[in-house]
Amino acid sequence: MAAQRGMPNSSLRVLEEALGMGLTATGDARDTADAVAAEGAYYLEQVTITDTSEDDCEYEEIQDDNFSIPEGEEDLAKAIQMAQEQATDTEILERKTVLPSKHAVPEVIEDFLCNFLMKMGMTRTLDCFQSEWYELIQKGVTELRTVGNVPDVYTQIMLLENENKNLKKDLKHYKQAADKAREDLLKIQKERDFHRMHHKRVIQEKTKLINDLKGLKLHYASYEPTIRVLHEKHHTLLKEKMLTSLERDRAVGQVSGLQETLKNMEIGHSYYVTEIKVDHSCEKVNTPERPTQKSLREAREQNKCKTKMKGNTKDSEFPIDMQPNPNLNVCKENLPPAKFDYKLKNIVRLHELPVSCVSVHPHKDILVSCGEDRLWKVLDIPKANVLLTGVGHTDWLSDCCFHPSGNKLATSSGDTTVKLWDLCKGNCILTFEGHGHAVWSCTWHSCGDFVASSSLDKTSKIWDVNSERCRCTLYGLTGSVDRFVFFWDARTGKCEQSLYGHMHSVNDAVFAPRGHMIASCDACGVTKLWDFRKLLPIVSIDIGPSPGNEVNFDSSGRVLAQASGNGVIHLLDLKSGQIHKLLGHEREAHTVVFSHDGEILFSGGSEGTVQTWS
Missing domain, CATH: 2.130.10.10 (YVTN repeat-like/Quinoprotein amine dehydrogenase)
Incomplete structure (x- = not known):
């Protein structure tokens, strides 16, 4: 890949060293994940180097003296463990449990290489790489559009941490809301129990009032005939009172007439005593009557009135002239x-x-x-x-x-x-x-x-x-x-x-x-x-x-x-x-x-x- 982009041999060797170290880090990803995350370094999961080159440039391979093929049963067990971890990583990748990598920009690649070389203490390689890298970028020879994806694990970790913090805040908020809702529920339950008890009491009072009302109706029904009799007696007494007042007025008139007669007699110097007859009707008024005597007297008076009216059979004369309306003479100002x-x-x-x-x-x-x-x-x-x-x-x-x-x-x-x-x-x-x-x-x-x-x-x-x-x-x-x-x-x-x-x-x-x-x-x-x-x-x-x-x-x-x-x-x-x-x-x-x-x-x-x- 470096040969295709026209990268110099020195830079190529630096890149191969970095890639070699990256592959080694990838092989031991399960054991060194915590250390890498703590140091903040980037690593490559997979790098493919092709032998063919579009420019037909030759390069030398850098031998790794530390690389050795595992031998014996311990090395075989490690190899099997590494294969299993790779299979697990592949399965995780297939399930898309790891967040996808974003498209890397040139600055990300440069920072990755620079940080790696600085970490490894390869200052001369870093200086050579920076001089050749920036020279090629300035000349426009290096094309970075076809560069693959570099995982921004730390960025993703930061995003996940922020999301975790937000979720914790939401969880705390929801817990508070749940506690408040629990308190409100308890309060509403208490109020419900109180109102239910009050409702039962009101129903009991209503039932009692209905029973009392029924008793009062029965009591009133038992007294209603007595009240009716008392009303009739009251009307009878009022009639007797009116009759008594009329007879009293008549007696007062008779007394006034006698007084006038006496006055005239005194004026005329007549000193003889006139005979005064007692009216039996007045005696009846003063003495109490029995019900039978009273009904007979009223019947006789009614018959007398009917006889008197029937005796006058002469028709009344219709008025010839209209009677004057007294309201017409009233002035509007007096109304x-x-x-x-x-x-x-x-x-x-x-x-x-x-x-x-x-x-x-x-x-x-x-x-x-x-x-x-x-x-x-x-x-x-x-x-x-x-x-x-x-x-x-x-x-x-x-x-x-x-x-x-x-x-x-x-x-x-x-x-x-x-x-x-x-x-x-x-x-x-x-x-x-x-x-x-x-x-x-x-x-x-x-x-x-x-x-x-x-x-x-x-x-x-x-x-x-x-x-x-x-x-x-x-x-x-x-x-x-x-x-x-x-x-x-x-x-x-x-x-x-x-x-x-x-x-x-x-x-x-x-x-x-x-x-x-x-x-x-x-x-x-x-x-x-x-x-x-x-x-x-x-x-x-x-x-x-x-x-x-x-x-x-x-x-x-x-x-x-x-x-x-x-x-x-x-x-x-x-x-x-x-x-x-x-x-x-x-x-x-x-x-x-x-x-x-x-x-x-x-x-x-x-x-x-x-x-x-x-």
Whole structure:
């Protein structure tokens, strides 16, 4: 190989010596690997020298005096060991367990030779080699491109050591992470055990509460009949209290009259003593009555009232002129400001079934509610106490309305009847029968002698309270599924005007307390305001898709309340057009009404409750 590159004989001899030493080192690689690695010298594993030369240069071989052929059994054993080691090295090389050598650059070859010669103490050969080597490199005669690979074992060892250090660092990091994960696992296991114990305790407490609740329900069920009896006694005592107050007022009036008579007698100098008769009714009040005597007395009074009403069979006269509206004379400056910031103040459960209507007394702080449980109840507004309960209808109640004087009440029901009630006694004084189906609504005339009712039989009737009969039947509802709003003349029984504009069934219509406006709502939540003089719609407001069940104005006529099917009470500002919402009903809201001063709002819904907003 040296001859092919044109290397001088002296350099060739140096190279052969180096290669010879390298081969010897390779043969003893197993024994001297640690020594070579410690000294930092490079070695050649295999070198092939060809006899042919491209330049036909001759060279002399350098004899190695130290080389000897092994003889005897010891040398044979060494040879066999060397052969086995070479076979093992070949197998390792075939498995590619040793990292492959990189391509050697000229500087690597030069450093290898220089280091080897310096190690061996061959300074003259080193000087000769360096002078001839650099001379050939400068002349460009030596070509190093075909030089074979020289193993960079130390570089590979350094890389492996660095990799080993990195792996040790990673191992340490992983150990720390594993320790931390182990600690976290122990902590989580402790927390799991704690929460499991807490969960078991909560389950035990829940089971105990469920058992206690069942016991309380059984306990309540055992006391419920007693509570019902106490409620009935309470209502009876309230009725007796009202009767006692009325009789007391009557007695006070009689005493006042006697005092006036005595005063007049003293003024007229009449000194004779008048005979005073004792009224037996007063004695009965002062003395306790037995239940039988009380029931007989109430039956006699009821019969007297019925006889008195039946005796007056004369029909009432329809008012010729319209009565003036007192609200029209009120100045706008005296009206209270419109109010929208209502807050839920109180919830009173009055009925077991949904509330269908709520009406406010015309003069007192009293309201009445009727529900689908066939009852109507009078409620004291400030204290929320039930003053009176009416029982008499055989089916659900749909509507109620106070007499203009406030001492009577009209109710309509699904049993096709309209009943009139005396609020002083809580008794039914008159029943109107004539509708073929359920009666949806009823209302008093402003004069107090007539009651109007509308029914599912597509008729409306005008009832005369004095003659106790139907005076007129109007064929066609005033607001119904035909999407019309009709206006009737009760004197002639004819339809005077009609309003058309709703696209769905009309559920309610009401007059404004001041002016010429009418409000109506339909089954899809659309509320319309109409000008009664022009018979044209003023504005249409869509608050759907839930149906609007009832609409009502406040006393000023500037706020309109709508009870919606989704449980929301909508307040419409008729001046600005803004809509305010009151959220309180869990289910459908059926009715809504303002107090006379507009400070309080009442609403009833499917929960059987009456809610107070202020």
